Amino acid sequence: MEKKQKPQIYTVDATGQVLGRMCSSIAKILMGKTTVGYERHILSGASVNVINASKLFMTEKRKLETMHEKYSGYPGGLKYKSNAEIISKKGYAELIRLAVYNMLPPNRLRQPMMNKLKITE
Structure with a gap:
């Protein structure tokens, strides 16, 4: 008989942390x-709260030169945005959300996992 796990809430402070290293741990x-009981086909009960997202460490070169692409599905619909554009329009929270989203496996559990991520500036 399986025991239900108590949902765990992790809090990550983004102050002074590098984007990629922090997002991979998230x-x-x-x-x-x-x-201990990791199974890749079962959603874990863990949720993550990220605080102080605006105090994330990022160099100017990384802000300007790193590009994110988005495809609309139509011919000629490939759009590029730099980190600086994303930060100015939507804030650091969207940048963290994009990074974590791309690090999760592309299956049916990706969206439920993303729903357990809460980010505050």
Whole structure:
């Protein structure tokens, strides 16, 4: 008989942390890889709260030169945005959300995992 796990809430402080390193640890927590009973086809009960997202460490070169692409599905519909554009329009929270989204596996559990991620500026 299986025991139900108590949902765990992790709090990550983004102050002074590098984007990629922080987001990879968040993705591992959301996938459940930090728990003992990890199974890749079962959603873990862990949720992550990220605080102080605007105090994230990022160099100017990384802000200007790193590009994110978005495809509309139509011919000629490939759009590029730099990190600086994303930060100015939607804030650091959207940048963290994009990074974590791309680090999660592309299956049916990706969206439920993303729903367990809460980011505050």
